[in-house]
Amino acid sequence: MNKSYVIGVDYGSDSVRSVLVDANNGEEIASSVFYYPRWKRGEYCDAALSQFRQHPLDYIEGLEATIKDCLLKSEIDNIGAAVKAISVDTTGSTPVAVNAAGVPLALLDEFKDNPNAMFVLWKDHTAVGEAKEINLHNQNSSVDYLKYVGGVYSSEWFWAKLLHVFRADEKVRAATYSWVEHCDYIPFLLTGGTQVSAMKRGVCSAGHKSLWAEEFDGLPPNSFFSTLDPLLDGLVDRLFFETYTADQSAGQLSEEWAQRLGLTTSVVVGVGAFDCHMGAVGGQIEPYYLSKVMGTSTCDMLVAPKEEVQHTLVRGICGQVDGSIIPGMIGMEAGQSAFGDAYAWLKQVLLWPTKNLIQDIEEIEAHTREQLIATLEDKLLFSLSEQAALLPVTATSELALDWLNGRRTPDADQSLKGAITGLHLGTDAPRIFRAIVEATCFGAKAIVDRFVEQGIPVKGLIGLGGVAKKSPFIMQMMANVMNMPIRIHKSEQTCAIGAAMFAATAAGLYDRVEDAMKAMGQGFERTYIPEEKWVTIYAERYEYYKALGAFIEGKESLAITV
Ligand SMILES: Nc1ncnc2c1ncn2[C@@H]1O[C@H](COP(=O)(O)OP(=O)(O)O)[C@@H](O)[C@H]1O
Numbered sequence: 001m002n003k004s005y006v007i008g009v010d011y012g013s014d015s016v017r018s019v020l021v022d023a024n025n026g027e028e029i030a031s032s033v034f035y036y037p038r039w040k041r042g043e044y045c046d047a048a049l050s051q052f053r054q055h056p057l058d059y060i061e062g063l064e065a066t067i068k069d070c071l072l073k074s075e076i077d078n079i080g081a082a083v084k085a086i087s088v089d090t091t092g093s094t095p096v097a098v099n100a101a102g103v104p105l106a107l108l109d110e111f112k113d114n115p116n117a118m119f120v121l122w123k124d125h126t127a128v129g130e131a132k133e134i135n136l137h138n139q140n141s142s143v144d145y146l147k148y149v150g151g152v153y154s155s156e157w158f159w160a161k162l163l164h165v166f167r168a169d170e171k172v173r174a175a176t177y178s179w180v181e182h183c184d185y186i187p188f189l190l191t192g193g194t195q196v197s198a199m200k201r202g203v204c205s206a207g208h209k210s211l212w213a214e215e216f217d218g219l220p221p222n223s224f225f226s227t228l229d230p231l232l233d234g235l236v237d238r239l240f241f242e243t244y245t246a247d248q249s250a251g252q253l254s255e256e257w258a259q260r261l262g263l264t265t266s267v268v269v270g271v272g273a274f275d276c277h278m279g280a281v282g283g284q285i286e287p288y289y290l291s292k293v294m295g296t297s298t299c300d301m302l303v304a305p306k307e308e309v310q311h312t313l314v315r316g317i318c319g320q321v322d323g324s325i326i327p328g329m330i331g332m333e334a335g336q337s338a339f340g341d342a343y344a345w346l347k348q349v350l351l352w353p354t355k356n357l358i359q360d361i362e363e364i365e366a367h368t369r370e371q372l373i374a375t376l377e378d379k380l381l382f383s384l385s386e387q388a389a390l391l392p393v394t395a396t397s398e399l400a401l402d403w404l405n406g407r408r409t410p411d412a413d414q415s416l417k418g419a420i421t422g423l424h425l426g427t428d429a430p431r432i433f434r435a436i437v438e439a440t441c442f443g444a445k446a447i448v449d450r451f452v453e454q455g456i457p458v459k460g461l462i463g464l465g466g467v468a469k470k471s472p473f474i475m476q477m478m479a480n481v482m483n484m485p486i487r488i489h490k491s492e493q494t495c496a497i498g499a500a501m502f503a504a505t506a507a508g509l510y511d512r513v514e515d516a517m518k519a520m521g522q523g524f525e526r527t528y529i530p531e532e533k534w535v536t537i538y539a540e541r542y543e544y545y546k547a548l549g550a551f552i553e554g555k556e557s558l559a560i561t562v
């Protein structure tokens with residue numbers, strides 16, 4: 001029997017990963033990773049301003065390189081003809097300004113080095129002011145357009161970002177015809193789209209970030225946006241009306257891309273969606289289980305049958321959208337803006353002297369310096385975890401707040417900041433690390449609490465993503481803090497595998513993505529069980545965490561009024 005293969009492409013924050021998968025059983029034949037070169041050099045970004053932009057060429061080069069690499073590594077004869085479909089997931093909201101042909105402005109010579117003409121990465125928070133304005137504007141609207149996105153609009157999302165760019169850059173504004181999400185752009189590119197008006201937009205990005213809802217007959221009307229800012233007048237008519245679930249086809253591979261990749265034009269390209277949504281499917285999500293994709297940030301995904309939850313609005317999450325994860329079910333998303341990024345921050349602080357001062361020590365040869373830095377970079381989090389695991393936890397241990405990149409859920413507010421308290425002369429690096437890890441676990445508990453308070457039961461936890469796989473220390477603490485077992489999925493590339501499952505469904509190899517999930521899912525590798533002896537102290541400290549959060553929030557609003 002001829003085998004069928006599918007490709008899943010997962011665009012993360014730092015790299016794009018592709019997997020070539022046997023569509024019958026989910027066996028991973030090959031995988032390939034490409035780190036965005038311009039992003040790695042820190043180009044077009046300014047962390048102090050929370051500006052994070054990505055050049056479309058980083059994405060396009062990575063797409064070609066990883067898919068070709070997978071095909072080459074597979075060593076399967078005539079593999080090009082056996083690939084049936086490609087699906088793509090990306091971070092989001094990561095939108096870009098495009099011309100009428102759907103070309104991101106940064107691909108035009110005039111804008112090639114202009115960060116405002118590039119993709120505005122999910123973690124770019126330059127639009128904090130615009131998000132606040134959208135929230136106020138909605139309060140004065142006769143229709144609550146934020147009801148399906150948790151009642152609060154975030155600076156991480158589509159409208160806040162595009163309004164910010166329009167205000168900041170007149171030239172970009174004048175050249176813009178429409179705006180598109182990264183996850184909708186890549187399928188459009190692969191299918192050779194030439195008119196942005198014909199681009200198939202996914203319901204996932206549209207519903208969670210752009211305020212598209214069936215109840216509103218699509219996006220909010222032009223009057224909502226033109227009264228927010230006249231610069232937005234008319235834009236909504238150049239965006240989109242229809243949306244599609246990710247099990248549908250966006251078209252077939254164009255002649256140009258078939259040639260570039262060594263595939264055929266009969267390859268089906270699936271409709272795109274966000275990484276964590278496809279990741280939840282790759283990680284075999286079940287109704288009312290919170291699938292936690294734990295990487296740079298977390299995305300906490302939950303599905304529930306439509307008939308059971310369609311009248312329950314959950315406040316303060318990142319949206320509830322019909323079909324955003326599994327077609328036919330309501331997909332709910334919540335998350336933390338910094339999870340692994342909080343550990344990465346501490347790592348960078350601790351490595352600062354090594355990275356900076358060591359350059360001046362002539363006695364150390366250049367390659368030894370580089371080796372030393374690389375080794376420390378590799379080992380630091382593992383070794384901090386080992387030491388932190390040995391520490392006692394008491395009511396007075398150092399306490400931290402995880403809002404280093406603002407707070408996504410509950411109740412998005414990206415202007416909030418992190419904090420560490422309870423420091424003393426005995427506080428060392430492992431103790432600070434322990435407190436930060438604990439804070440990220442408390443942040444995760446606040447999300448579960450919010451779902452439960454709002455009438456959505458959480459029956460269990462599924463752990464996915466880099467941190468879930470790499471850190472037994474963090475996962476055990478998560479189980480202890482939550483007082484709930486957490487099952488870790490086997491898959492190393494859950495998001496890309498999820499994309500491959502959607503590709504197989506879009507190509508018609510399965511009727512429903514649930515069937516693909518069953519046939520291609522890799523199962524779970526281990527479960528962390530709460531340790532009785534720690535549960536009580538974490539429950540006590542969680543109350544301190546909430547009090548610290550309330551204090552910091554109160555202090556900030558005081559500072560603003562002063
Ligand atoms: N040993 C470790 N312990 C805890 N966190 C880690 C460890 N190694 C890497 N990380 C964190 O994992 C995050 C990257 O997660 P990953 O899922 O690989 O990427 P992405 O979020 O781009 O999909 C980084 O923020 C990093 O700080």
Ligand SMILES: O=C(CO)[C@@H](O)[C@@H](O)COP(=O)(O)O
Nearest residue numbers: 013091092122274295296297
């Ligand atoms: O916010 C979303 C999706 O809504 C994610 O794309 C974003 O958190 C990025 O995820 P990563 O942490 O890079 O895996």
